[in-house]
Amino acid sequence: QKEVEQNSGPLSVPEGAIASLNCTYSDRGSQSFFWYRQYSGKSPELIMFIYSNGDKEDGRFTAQLNKASQYVSLLIRDSQPSDSATYLCAVDRGGADGLTFGKGTHLIIQP
């Protein structure tokens, strides 16, 4: 059973601080890794994707990938109250189509 594990939280971070979200995955064949943001009652929206080991930065967001450790993370700098949401880690199904999602981490940014 291919799995994606995330700490469900809630993770509470003061406004302006760095929020760090973590994810581990079980399928060593996975090559593509995604972070989605989902507001309550809404559909997921893509924040970032990463394919190669190392860091990838996009504005206030940085995704980090370590395939040897099967670990993906998302850093949110200068956290804003509007960043409060559930963040879903998703991983490709190792050659099969579609994505395997984690349960998500509920992030709360405290004003």
Added chain:
Amino acid sequence: EADIYQTPRYLVIGTGKKITLECSQTMGHDKMYWYQQDPGMELHLIHYSYGVNSTEKGDLSSESTVSRIRTEHFPLTLESARPSHTSQYLCASSESAEGDTEAFFGQGTRLTVV
């Protein structure tokens, strides 16, 4: 903003009824997906399609069926709805470029079977 649409947004229906959830995308994407998500839980892939006349089952077993007669349309059907089918159903699509599985989601259909 992604152009993928689901109807209805909300549906309350009685046990035993046949229902079809609609999903359409205007991006010309070959790949389309149906995910099921219960409140506070992860999304589970239940069906996907590589293109016209292609349908595959996902990780989570589902009593629903899908069809792909046109590229832009990927409806999901439940022949006889049951309370256990109560959930949110999310449709998604992506380009078929190799290594690119970035998926764009519709707004979802929240189904309640009473």
